[in-house]
Amino acid sequence: MQSRTSAPRATGGRPRSATADAAILAATRAALVELGWSKLTLGDVATRAGVAKTTLYRRWAGKNELVVDAVAALFDELELPDRGNLAADVEGVVLQFAAILARPEAKSGLMSVVAESIRDDALRDRIRSSIVERQKLLVLEGRARAQQRGELPEDNDPEAAARTADLIFDVIAGAVVHRALVSAEPVDADWTRSFTRLLLNGLTASATT
Amino acid sequence: MQSRTSAPRATGGRPRSATADAAILAATRAALVELGWSKLTLGDVATRAGVAKTTLYRRWAGKNELVVDAVAALFDELELPDRGNLAADVEGVVLQFAAILARPEAKSGLMSVVAESIRDDALRDRIRSSIVERQKLLVLEGRARAQQRGELPEDNDPEAAARTADLIFDVIAGAVVHRALVSAEPVDADWTRSFTRLLLNGLTASATT
DNA sequence: AAGCTTTCGCTACGAGCCGTAGCGTAACTG
DNA sequence: CAGTTACGCTACGGCTCGTAGCGAAAGCTT
Numbered sequence: 136m137q138s139r140t141s142a143p144r145a146t147g148g149r150p151r152s153a154t155a156d157a158a159i160l161a162a163t164r165a166a167l168v169e170l171g172w173s174k175l176t177l178g179d180v181a182t183r184a185g186v187a188k189t190t191l192y193r194r195w196a197g198k199n200e201l202v203v204d205a206v207a208a209l210f211d212e213l214e215l216p217d218r219g220n221l222a223a224d225v226e227g228v229v230l231q232f233a234a235i236l237a238r239p240e241a242k243s244g245l246m247s248v249v250a251e252s253i254r255d256d257a258l259r260d261r262i263r264s265s266i267v268e269r270q271k272l273l274v275l276e277g278r279a280r281a282q283q284r285g286e287l288p289e290d291n292d293p294e295a296a297a298r299t300a301d302l303i304f305d306v307i308a309g310a311v312v313h314r315a316l317v318s319a320e321p322v323d324a325d326w327t328r329s330f331t332r333l334l335l336n337g338l339t340a341s342a343t344t
Numbered sequence: 345m346q347s348r349t350s351a352p353r354a355t356g357g358r359p360r361s362a363t364a365d366a367a368i369l370a371a372t373r374a375a376l377v378e379l380g381w382s383k384l385t386l387g388d389v390a391t392r393a394g395v396a397k398t399t400l401y402r403r404w405a406g407k408n409e410l411v412v413d414a415v416a417a418l419f420d421e422l423e424l425p426d427r428g429n430l431a432a433d434v435e436g437v438v439l440q441f442a443a444i445l446a447r448p449e450a451k452s453g454l455m456s457v458v459a460e461s462i463r464d465d466a467l468r469d470r471i472r473s474s475i476v477e478r479q480k481l482l483v484l485e486g487r488a489r490a491q492q493r494g495e496l497p498e499d500n501d502p503e504a505a506a507r508t509a510d511l512i513f514d515v516i517a518g519a520v521v522h523r524a525l526v527s528a529e530p531v532d533a534d535w536t537r538s539f540t541r542l543l544l545n546g547l548t549a550s551a552t553t
Numbered sequence: 554a555a556g557c558t559t560t561c562g563c564t565a566c567g568a569g570c571c572g573t574a575g576c577g578t579a580a581c582t583g
Numbered sequence: 584c585a586g587t588t589a590c591g592c593t594a595c596g597g598c599t600c601g602t603a604g605c606g607a608a609a610g611c612t613t
Contacts, residue, residue, distance in 0.1 A: 146582075146583090146587080146588095147581065147582040147583070147586070147587050147588070148580085148581065148582075148586085148587040148588025148589070149579070149580040149581055149582095149587080149589040149590075150580075150581065150588085150589075151588090151589065151590095152580095152589080152590085155589095155590090171460075171462070171463040172459060172460070176569085176570060176571085177570085177571080177572090178569095178570070178571085179570095186590090187590065187592065188571095188572090188591095188592095189572095189573085189574095189590080189592085190590060190591075192572065192573080193589075193590090197571095197572090221547075221548075242462045243459075243462055243463060246458055246459035246462065247456070247459040249455055249459075249525065249526055250381060250452075250455035250456040250458075250459050251380075251381070251382060253380070253451045253452055253455065253525065254380040254452060259528065267526065267527075286548065287548065298538070299538070301527065301529070302535070302538050302539060302542060303547070304527075305519050305522045305523040305526075305527055306515065306518075306522075306539070306542065306543075308518075308522055308526070309515075309518030309519040309520070309521055309522030309523065309526075310514050310515045310518040310519060311518070312518055312521075312522065313514045313515075313517050313518030313521065313522075314514040314518065316458065316462065317458055317476065317514075317517070317518075318476075318510065318513075318514055319462075320510070326511070329507070329508070329511055330511060330515070333511060333512075333515065333543075333546070334515075334542075334546065334547055335546050335547050335548050336546040336548065336549075337542070337543065337544050337545040337546030337549060338430075338496070338512070338543055338544050339430075339495065339496065339544050339545065340545075340546060340549075355558085355611075355612090356557070356558050356559075356611040356612065357557080357559030357560070357609085357611075358558075358559050358560045358561075358608070358609040358610050358611090359559085359560080359609080359610065359611095360559090360560065360561095361561085361609095364561090385598085385599060386599085386600080386601090387598095387599070387600085395561090395562085396561065396562045396563065397562095397563095397601090398561080398562075398563085398601095398602085398603095399560080399561060399562075401601065401602080402560080402561090406600095406601090
């Protein structure tokens with residue numbers, strides 16, 4: 136689960152303190168809330184966690200990796216209860232995303248690490264595996280359910296199905312993130328309902344109501 | 345146009361060099377391409393621009409403001425030719441966004457300043473007025489055209505219309521940004537066509553084809 | 554032309570953070 | 584018990600930040 140610095144992990148010797156790991160990640164989230172990404176320093180995080188700065192550097196290569204792991208933990212709670220129909224499931228996904236994005240440590244951290252990942256492929260993979268893929272699973276799950284219910288057509292061409300799933304994911308995640316972080320408006324029940332209607336019925340069919 | 349540091353601008357005296365302004369912004373974009381946001385330093389930008397570091401600080405308060413202005417200039421070229429119908433206009437908007445986001449200086453800069461804006465309201469307003477509102481105008485323009493053509497219903501309730509416009513904007517901009525910067529996949533003609541069909545017809549109506 | 558005002562380039566500076574090295578100590582294994 | 588690894592602590596060179604102070608340059612005004 137923890138995708139920290141590649142663990143050489145020879146046999147004997149003193150084991151790494153799991154307590155320290157948790158303390159560091161918690162301290163990182165607290166620092167994100169108070170200071171934001173740019174003013175967050177690793178020395179400060181170490182002090183908050185009650186840990187020596189060198190200990191922190193032994194486990195994480197830098198600020199980017201540390202924050203990714205700290206933020207990724209927020210996505211552990213993601214799951215999608217079956218609400219009986221496609222529209223309700225979509226609203227469920229959106230509200231799940233929104234609940235996480237509403238937390239200040241997610242706001243401060245997520246965009247920053249994604250920005251950094253543009254010039255760092257390793258970081259991008261790390262984000263993908265520990266955050267993005269977990270979100271995408273919810274979309275795939277909801278889609279599979281809808282197909283079982285007959286609300287969406289079955290996939291005949293698996294490759295085209297994958298492209299469609301990617302498209303839907305980008306639309307949902309992108310819209311929620313843009314609403315929450317760029318427009319800085321709340322992703323509440325009203326907005327979620329309007330968005331779901333738009334996603335399911337399309338622009339032409341959905342009235343301005 | 346230039347939303348630089350609030351200009352005291354008394355009467356006489358040596359005027360600020362407009363050449364220096366352009367050189368600094370160009371140098372900032374070049375540094376963004378080469379170094380990315382986190383490794384970009386103001387001292388380096390000043391050197392590239394052939395300008396003293398103090399000159400740079402006299403005009404911009406810091407890294408954030410400078411990069412916003414440097415990136416905002418990329419959005420000057422935004423405009424939306426009338427392509428005759430709603431679907432074609434939507435594709436036009438998407439491809440306009442995509443063309444800008446494909447440039448490395450936009451990739452590196454945009455996400456970073458948005459991330460910083462989460463903890464800086466003044467920066468958020470600056471981004472809104474110099475970047476986001478310009479994008480939104482395209483959406484509003486396309487929407488008005490579609491209503492004139494009869495492709496979309498007229499607005500009866502202006503407040504609801506504004507909410508709908510915001511929703512559409514978040515969906516379009518969010519999806520394109522997410523595709524380009526998070527999924528890191530190209531926003532090409534194929535994807536644009538699929539996205540447009542989804543946006544106009546909805547999930548239920550659009551086949552996986 | 555002289556005088557006033559503002560900008561410019563340059564140098565220098567204290568401050569803060571980075572990331573690492575070195576050391577002695579602590580914790581766990583066979 | 585010996586071997587191995589993690590830990591806390593201190594110290595360090597290097598880099599960037601943002602500002603101050605200076606003399607010179609570039610305009611505008613009378």
